[in-house]
Amino acid sequence: MRKDTALITGASSGIGEVLAKNFALGGYNLVLVARNKNKLEALAQQLEADTKAKVLVEPADLSSSDAAEKLASKLSQQGIDIDILVNCAGVLEHGLYVDLTAKSHQGLIDLNVSGLTNMLSQFIPPMVARGNGRILNVASISAFQPVPSLATYAATKAYVLSLSESLAEELKDTGVTMTVLCPGITATNMVERAQQESSGLKIPDFIVGDVEEVAADGYRACIKGETICVPGVVNLAATVLGRATPKWLLRRISGVVGRYTLK
Numbered sequence: 001m002r003k004d005t006a007l008i009t010g011a012s013s014g015i016g017e018v019l020a021k022n023f024a025l026g027g028y029n030l031v032l033v034a035r036n037k038n039k040l041e042a043l044a045q046q047l048e049a050d051t052k053a054k055v056l057v058e059p060a061d062l063s064s065s066d067a068a069e070k071l072a073s074k075l076s077q078q079g080i081d082i083d084i085l086v087n088c089a090g091v092l093e094h095g096l097y098v099d100l101t102a103k104s105h106q107g108l109i110d111l112n113v114s115g116l117t118n119m120l121s122q123f124i125p126p127m128v129a130r131g132n133g134r135i136l137n138v139a140s141i142s143a144f145q146p147v148p149s150l151a152t153y154a155a156t157k158a159y160v161l162s163l164s165e166s167l168a169e170e171l172k173d174t175g176v177t178m179t180v181l182c183p184g185i186t187a188t189n190m191v192e193r194a195q196q197e198s199s200g201l202k203i204p205d206f207i208v209g210d211v212e213e214v215a216a217d218g219y220r221a222c223i224k225g226e227t228i229c230v231p232g233v234v235n236l237a238a239t240v241l242g243r244a245t246p247k248w249l250l251r252r253i254s255g256v257v258g259r260y261t262l263k
Helices: 014-025 037-051 067-077 102-130 151-170 189-197 211-224 233-244 247-261
Strands: 005-009 029-034 055-059 084-087 133-138 176-181
Touching: 005 014, 005 102, 014 029, 014 037, 014 084, 014 133, 014 211, 029 037, 037 055, 055 067, 067 102, 084 102, 102 133, 102 151, 102 176, 133 151, 133 211, 151 176, 176 211
Parallel strands: 005 029, 005 084, 029 055, 084 133, 133 176
Antiparallel strands: none
16 A cells, blocks of 8 residues: 655656656655656656556746745645655756856756755655655765866755755654765766757766666665665765865866866
């Protein structure tokens, strides 16, 4: 019997879409959130047919300051409690900082930082009040080091990682767990679009992760209540080295890699 409900943002494509499939197969009902209503409805129909999950579609632009509050209010009015919150909505912009517009930088902050924070503010308190819940925030291995050519994006993901680690400690003994998924470059539409928009973006094939494997790792970590999940041996090694390497040296290495992607 299906009792618990997972809310997944950024569910219309990429890691979010595959995470939705994982949670549906795991026995959860779903609330799917993204801007593209048509894609959400198509995914909902597929998941309901394949898994018998109850799937509710809630189109929303979470970069809007009041979107999370409106979403939480609407679900509350329908008597829907969210047992698992998956914050996967995000955007990526590649290029030199000075070449990107102020609007682009602000868009990254509005969704990757403000949107995620607003969702946590709306859904963590009810979980704590019930004494049960799980949260999965999707960050990136770029959260562990500066990334020239992805400066603002990496900074937003560093925020997600730091916030998630802090909340994991704050939420201990409340019955609510906090997990942060930090994938490397993953074969998704977002990365493909970044490559198309930035013709100089070079990504070696061997470091591009499989979206199915990344989502599966994130799902398992969330269910187990693990705090940090870094899929892939190469990515895990990079994060360990990133935290152990002196800051000045890390900047130099990141600078070399960042300039390579812009050639």
